[in-house]
Amino acid sequence: MTAPPPPGEHLSDAQRSLRAQLLATEHWSLLASRSTTQSEVLTRIAIFLTLVSAGLVTLGFLGQASGFRGWFGVASLGVLLALALLGLVTEIRAFNTASEDLMYVVAMNRLRAAYVELDPGLERYLMASAHDDEAGAVATYHFFYRRGTSPVLGSSMMIITIVEGIVVGLLAGGTSWALGAHPVVAAVLGAVVTVVVVAVSLFLGMRMYRKTFRFHQPIRPSD
Numbered sequence: 001m002t003a004p005p006p007p008g009e010h011l012s013d014a015q016r017s018l019r020a021q022l023l024a025t026e027h028w029s030l031l032a033s034r035s036t037t038q039s040e041v042l043t044r045i046a047i048f049l050t051l052v053s054a055g056l057v058t059l060g061f062l063g064q065a066s067g068f069r070g071w072f073g074v075a076s077l078g079v080l081l082a083l084a085l086l087g088l089v090t091e092i093r094a095f096n097t098a099s100e101d102l103m104y105v106v107a108m109n110r111l112r113a114a115y116v117e118l119d120p121g122l123e124r125y126l127m128a129s130a131h132d133d134e135a136g137a138v139a140t141y142h143f144f145y146r147r148g149t150s151p152v153l154g155s156s157m158m159i160i161t162i163v164e165g166i167v168v169g170l171l172a173g174g175t176s177w178a179l180g181a182h183p184v185v186a187a188v189l190g191a192v193v194t195v196v197v198v199a200v201s202l203f204l205g206m207r208m209y210r211k212t213f214r215f216h217q218p219i220r221p222s223d
Helices: 012-066 070-116 120-125 133-140 155-180 183-215
Strands: none
Touching: 012 070, 012 155, 070 120, 070 133, 070 155, 070 183, 155 183
């Protein structure tokens, strides 16, 4: 049975030109959306880090004013709880942004596949991938080689995850100390909670990444 011709094989020059313009418009739209999304989440992360810094400074002033006695414990737990909640919503947004960024990369890879269908000789000049699957997305994120876990470890998502883990750990340790636990026990509990929060966050992030490609059907998979 003869294979069907490529989608752009029998197009006239005018049709090819029009299709290229439409694809370019969609490409620029995706680029703008990706840039806006990245800018928004970086601003939110910066706001959260500023609030964490301001909260710790506030605790220092409250401690000096109260002599670290009386109402200081309640005030410090309240500040840490507020920071933990703000960190949670910021972390959720950071993880969603990572998923959306992957979505934009895959979509632009698919557009490159359309460019290659219009002009097959174009593919040799593309550094970014024209394959809309996981391997293509990885190639577009870094053209030369696979970088392993370094993109995750050095990402903004990792920063917010670690900071949120520390804040929640401080809240857990401070709460246990306020309830009468030994300071050493409170410190160990806080450290354990920090590690657990970071580990759970990374697990959920990886599950979100894998879920993306379980539900995505590429039209031009890598060889």
